[in-house]
Amino acid sequence: MILRSVIKLCTLSILSFCLAQPAMALVARAQFANDVVDREPINDIGDTIKVMYGEIQRVYFFTDLRDMSGHTILHRWLLDGVIQAELPFDIGGDRWRVWSSKKLMPGFDGQWTVEVVDDGLVIESRSFNYVDDFDS
Template identity: 70%
Template sequence: MQHTLIRSMLLCLALTSAPIAMAEGTVARALFASEVLDREPIDELGDVIKVEYGEIQRVYFFTDLRDMDGSQIAHVWKLNGQVEVEIPFDIGGDRWRVWSSKRLMPGFDGKWSVDVVKNGEVLESRSFDYVDEW
């Protein structure tokens, strides 16, 4: 009888205890690059990217995520504060690298930014100016 009472008390304690908070995870790296090869950016673009006429430029946004296994994040690309596209990613490990890209051409000049969003919260944000010097 005493064992049954102890088991019942432990079960009640387990059911009424507050849930254990899970780590939110971190964005270890976030950067713009001209290409991603073998899951790594080949360079890091600066704060200003100039329009190249006669070409479509592709800009990659790379993130190295830690301790987010099983969750989902999104890269939210914005031009002058207006959302252009939201790209979701399912995170499948404790260290997960993801990237998205945007094709830029003349006429897309302005302030570009990408927010790393998880559960509606912006974890990280980066931006660059796409400038037309003509």
């Protein structure tokens, strides 16, 4: 009888502790695309993009964020580890979709990374290689 009471008390304590903890912020999706239409990426362009001479290519970075209402997040674009742009977004709901884009031209080849930053902490990142194979 005492053992049952102790088990119930422990179970209730653990449950109340779990319920009292705030929901974890989450990046539900993060991907590169050629465009975003109706708040959704039209494709997933993968991790390698080839330089197209005579054209400017625009690459979009899309994120689907959960439980981050009231936060301001950044999309930080880096080329070979050097910051190229930081774009802030105010998150207005428990599910919020945001995207940013970068125009890529010949000469911008290298490894591009976009970091999702919340309060100074990188909570997600994705990378792609912008490859100039003209000499190949």
